[in-house]
Amino acid sequence: MAIGTANPEAAAALDFAALRREFPLLDRAAAAGRPLVYLDSAATTQKPRAVLDAERDFYERCYGAIARGVYRLSAEATALYEAARGKAARFLGAAAADEVVFVRGTTEAINLVAASWGRANLGPGDEILLTGLEHHSNIVPWQLAAAATGARIVVAPIDDRGEVPLEGVARALGSGRVRMAAVAHVSNALGTVLPVAEITRLAHAAGALVLVDGAQSAPRMPIDVAALGCDFFAFSGHKIYGPNGVGVLWGRRQLLAAMPPYQGGGGMIEEVRFERTTYAPPPQRFEAGTPAGPQAHALGVALEWLAAKDLAAVAAHEEALARGAAERLAALAGVRLIGTPRARAGVVSFVVEGAHAHDVGTVLDAAGVAVRAGHHCAQPAMRAFGVPATARASFGIHNGGDDVDALVAAVERACRILVR
Amino acid sequence: MNELDELYQEILLDHYRRPHNFGELADADGEADGHNPLCGDRVHVQVKLDGDRLAEVRFQGSGCAISTASASMMTDAVRGRSRAEAAALFDRFHDLVTGSGAGGGEESLGELAALGGVRQFPMRVKCATLAWHTLRAALVGGGEAVSTEAPT
Numbered sequence: 001m002a003i004g005t006a007n008p009e010a011a012a013a014l015d016f017a018a019l020r021r022e023f024p025l026l027d028r029a030a031a032a033g034r035p036l037v038y039l040d041s042a043a044t045t046q047k048p049r050a051v052l053d054a055e056r057d058f059y060e061r062c063y064g065a066i067a068r069g070v071y072r073l074s075a076e077a078t079a080l081y082e083a084a085r086g087k088a089a090r091f092l093g094a095a096a097a098d099e100v101v102f103v104r105g106t107t108e109a110i111n112l113v114a115a116s117w118g119r120a121n122l123g124p125g126d127e128i129l130l131t132g133l134e135h136h137s138n139i140v141p142w143q144l145a146a147a148a149t150g151a152r153i154v155v156a157p158i159d160d161r162g163e164v165p166l167e168g169v170a171r172a173l174g175s176g177r178v179r180m181a182a183v184a185h186v187s188n189a190l191g192t193v194l195p196v197a198e199i200t201r202l203a204h205a206a207g208a209l210v211l212v213d214g215a216q217s218a219p220r221m222p223i224d225v226a227a228l229g230c231d232f233f234a235f236s237g238h239k240i241y242g243p244n245g246v247g248v249l250w251g252r253r254q255l256l257a258a259m260p261p262y263q264g265g266g267g268m269i270e271e272v273r274f275e276r277t278t279y280a281p282p283p284q285r286f287e288a289g290t291p292a293g294p295q296a297h298a299l300g301v302a303l304e305w306l307a308a309k310d311l312a313a314v315a316a317h318e319e320a321l322a323r324g325a326a327e328r329l330a331a332l333a334g335v336r337l338i339g340t341p342r343a344r345a346g347v348v349s350f351v352v353e354g355a356h357a358h359d360v361g362t363v364l365d366a367a368g369v370a371v372r373a374g375h376h377c378a379q380p381a382m383r384a385f386g387v388p389a390t391a392r393a394s395f396g397i398h399n400g401g402d403d404v405d406a407l408v409a410a411v412e413r414a415c416r417i418l419v420r
Numbered sequence: 421m422n423e424l425d426e427l428y429q430e431i432l433l434d435h436y437r438r439p440h441n442f443g444e445l446a447d448a449d450g451e452a453d454g455h456n457p458l459c460g461d462r463v464h465v466q467v468k469l470d471g472d473r474l475a476e477v478r479f480q481g482s483g484c485a486i487s488t489a490s491a492s493m494m495t496d497a498v499r500g501r502s503r504a505e506a507a508a509l510f511d512r513f514h515d516l517v518t519g520s521g522a523g524g525g526e527e528s529l530g531e532l533a534a535l536g537g538v539r540q541f542p543m544r545v546k547c548a549t550l551a552w553h554t555l556r557a558a559l560v561g562g563g564e565a566v567s568t569e570a571p572t
Binding site for chain 1: 422425427428430433458460482485541543544
């Protein structure tokens, strides 16, 4: 078994069948004779036993208030919470643990930057650059910031493949008014891998900062924020085999240090007087309220668990599954792929001509194949392709070729039933 | 008949592909928009009244097979009925697709009974009832759009 090696051959040898048994929900479904073909990891991932155990272990062994007690339990809980911060920093290739802010998820991370950095740095005439395939959570927070500051949104469009050509990015940056480029690393709706390192170079040359929405890339490929060169990077715990309700915002230390608080409360202060309050340095400045200790700890365990699989192998495995699925689906009469990017991560979107995505999703569900059907919180991208919704299969570390077989067979059946 | 075949009966798919009473109604007496924000289904329902009777009902919009076929069948089923009769029909239809109520009234539903398969798919009940909620709004008036996610 090649798991844990850095061998480039490892992709072929990634033992997904053994990995599947690490997921209690998938294991139980199989044991009950109703194997679940779970192809919705882009929405949320199933949890491996190691992560479930870690969260429970925190509660059973050392649960106490984090950074708020003098008793031993509190010290132990605080140590585990801070250790998780270090694990997240290592996972991202960050310079230091104090550049990692624990948040509820990618959505909160982007809202934090849009509200805190945005309101402190944006003004009338300034521009925020987005791409045509952003998730609503990387659109709406910026619209709120724009409305509050007089800044405006500009968009680098997608092309027929569902890629974001760099010319469009360069053209938008040419205004000289872009202060922030907020871009997805991997499109949740189409699977496109964006050239974020190149976008970052262009943006920096034009005097703009870059926030990378890594919700879909962090679970699917090795991440190195130093190599990407970006200024902020966000991802969610629940999409990376970790618990719900926790996520990570990474930001450059100098940027975080200059940003005002996002939310006020306990834990983020230095000294509170009714006349004036001074704030703690980052990352605590951005972590108002009692921290989600068990969740952060379990997220740290999830990141270590995933990194131990060899992320390059995971990336190759999921990309191969998605490419295989895309080719076989495209070969079916009446099936059209939505998005045919040359660089694709483990996501495939498609429509059955003459049938609505929800009807396709219902037929697939009856075959035990769980896919997402809808607009994927990316309505502008759907509009660009002239469809209200697609069916989307997204792959995780536990998926294998048998899952692609089940998907293709179920889509064939959907064509038979719905397009007679 | 398995669950899927019961859901996607030929009659339902016929209405989906060739919906009845689809298009705009000139000089409508009432109209309303319906929207299911979770799946993007949209329907616009217009009613022409003859006294208390629904002389004609037409719809426009885009949606899945369930919501489109349901809208199409509805426009046939309520034509010529009084407001009270249309409301009572919606109640019986609602019972059918949610599997609630006493049941057994399927004969009286005519073609609408073909949507009974929806009760095996709770996620799809909103698709089947969107047009009916929108018709009710069109009859009440007021111009408020109907959303499946709004508190009722």
